[in-house]
Amino acid sequence: MNPSAAAIRIQKEYSKKTRKSHALYKKSMSCFPGGISHNIRYFAPYPFYTKFAKGKYLRDVDGNNYTDYWMGHWALLIGHSHPVVASAVRRQTSHGTLFGTVNKLSLDLAYAIKKGMPRAELIRYSSTGSEATMYAVRLARAKTGRRVVAKIVGGWHGYNTNLLQSVNYPFELDEGLGLIQDEEQFVESIPFNDLERSLKILDTIRDDLACIIVEPVLGGAGCITPESDYLHGLQEFAKRNDALYILDEIVTGFRLSFRGAAHVYKLDPDLFTLGKIVGGGLPIGVLCGDKDIMSLCNPVGREKSEVACYIGGGTFSANPLTMTAGLSTLKHLKENKSAIYPKINKIGTRIRKGLKKAFSEGGVDVDVKGIGSLFMTHFLNKDIRKISSALDVGLSDRDLLRKYHFALIAKHKMFFLPEKMGAISSMHSLKDADHLIDATQQIVQSGLLSPAK
Numbered sequence: 259m260n261p262s263a264a265a266i267r268i269q270k271e272y273s274k275k276t277r278k279s280h281a282l283y284k285k286s287m288s289c290f291p292g293g294i295s296h297n298i299r300y301f302a303p304y305p306f307y308t309k310f311a312k313g314k315y316l317r318d319v320d321g322n323n324y325t326d327y328w329m330g331h332w333a334l335l336i337g338h339s340h341p342v343v344a345s346a347v348r349r350q351t352s353h354g355t356l357f358g359t360v361n362k363l364s365l366d367l368a369y370a371i372k373k374g375m376p377r378a379e380l381i382r383y384s385s386t387g388s389e390a391t392m393y394a395v396r397l398a399r400a401k402t403g404r405r406v407v408a409k410i411v412g413g414w415h416g417y418n419t420n421l422l423q424s425v426n427y428p429f430e431l432d433e434g435l436g437l438i439q440d441e442e443q444f445v446e447s448i449p450f451n452d453l454e455r456s457l458k459i460l461d462t463i464r465d466d467l468a469c470i471i472v473e474p475v476l477g478g479a480g481c482i483t484p485e486s487d488y489l490h491g492l493q494e495f496a497k498r499n500d501a502l503y504i505l506d507e508i509v510t511g512f513r514l515s516f517r518g519a520a521h522v523y524k525l526d527p528d529l530f531t532l533g534k535i536v537g538g539g540l541p542i543g544v545l546c547g548d549k550d551i552m553s554l555c556n557p558v559g560r561e562k563s564e565v566a567c568y569i570g571g572g573t574f575s576a577n578p579l580t581m582t583a584g585l586s587t588l589k590h591l592k593e594n595k596s597a598i599y600p601k602i603n604k605i606g607t608r609i610r611k612g613l614k615k616a617f618s619e620g621g622v623d624v625d626v627k628g629i630g631s632l633f634m635t636h637f638l639n640k641d642i643r644k645i646s647s648a649l650d651v652g653l654s655d656r657d658l659l660r661k662y663h664f665a666l667i668a669k670h671k672m673f674f675l676p677e678k679m680g681a682i683s684s685m686h687s688l689k690d691a692d693h694l695i696d697a698t699q700q701i702v703q704s705g706l707l708s709p710a711k
């Protein structure tokens with residue numbers, strides 16, 4: 259079948275089985291800009307509306323079940339509504355959902371975090387990852403007395419204005435309206451996996467460099483792993499120049515290992531941020547790190563003349579429901595880590611290998627990126643032969659990627675948020691990996707991904 263006929267057929271199939279979702283989407287347009295409450299949750303022609311989620315499955319309002327590879331923005335390492343988490347949260351609900359006071363649960367979660375990540379000498383909770391990275395930057399500026407923040411081209415640290423630069427291809431344009439150009443002079447972007455160029459750029463700003471902030475694996479930009487000594491090179495530069503080295507582990511923390519990416523890549527950040535998994539399915543951000551640096555935000559017992567770095571937390575920070583969900587998740591992970599991490603990593607390896615083989619046997623040129631339980635397919639073209647940076651991803655064939663992900667949703671009952679990386683949870687199995695590889699083979703054979711004639 260020619261590719262456009264295959265695409266039309268898939269679209270028709272999706273429309274036929276998601277009628278209620280379509281009606282809800284039309285209504286949503288009158289309530290929310292674009293019908294959505296998170297920019298990336300829209301996909302064409304309209305997203306299905308989820309009614310229920312359990313384990314590795316999502317069920318939509320039309321009764322379709324999907325094996326989920328988006329897993330709540332990659333947050334649900336032990337699956338949707340895990341029984342251990344769900345019953346703890348139910349119990350806590352009857353004891354109070356928002357105390358607005360200090361509570362022991364926040365302390366218990368802090369100790370659970372420190373067990374896995376002893377570099378978290380002191381901790382501050384917030385309700386989102388975006389806040390955590392915003393506070394990290396503020397603290398770095400406070401500590402160093404400098405202004406410039408270095409981030410990676412394509413690096414995503416949430417919607418905090420400080421770091422809303424060079425996020426989306428083609429990277430050199432403003433990231434939309436409403437941002438003030440004067441602020442942009444204090445952010446410098448460096449190319450991932452190109453240490454020589456990164457160091458050259460950093461050298462030009464080193465006297466005013468407050469911090470380098472980096473995701474150890476670029477997540478939103480396309481699941482790109484660091485090459486050899488890239489992260490160490492940045493760390494070494496930061497330490498040598500009295501700037502802070504900040505790892506954004508909001509995706510990788512408790513996913514790449516119980517001790518996070520810092521352990522896997524043997525890094526020693528001054529500060530790091532967590533989110534997603536540590537919230538156990540409820541909203542969270544966490545800023546952690548060196549106690550001397552974190553102490554700058556200690557508001558207690560200061561002389562009147564001594565000003566603290568005021569970072570927030572927010573009305574809902576350390577709320578007992580999130581603390582409970584996070585704590586039961588980390589407890590479950592700790593007790594089962596010798597089974598869970600090898601299992602999800604093995605599934606990840608099988609998927610990456612299997613997808614590569616399926617595409618290459620079908621004559622479709624791809625690079626499958628990822629590590630551990632994260633993976634993503636990129637469609638290559640004559641200019642881009644390999645993916646090692648966000649720029650490569652921007653120049654790869656995004657249209658084929660959208661078609662591939664949509665075909666998985668519409669025809670094969672597998673949910674990938676189109677254009678985003680996939681994540682495996684402990685609820686997935688090797689059989690799921692095989693189903694995904696089979697589905698991919700069928701999509702390749704259908705002609706959907708062939709060049710248009």
Ligand SMILES: Cc1ncc(COP(=O)(O)O)c(C=O)c1O
Nearest residue numbers: 386387388414415416506508509
């Ligand atoms: C690496 C990274 N940092 C920060 C954030 C922002 O977290 P949140 O969406 O909770 O604000 C995200 C979200 O996807 C992320 O992937």
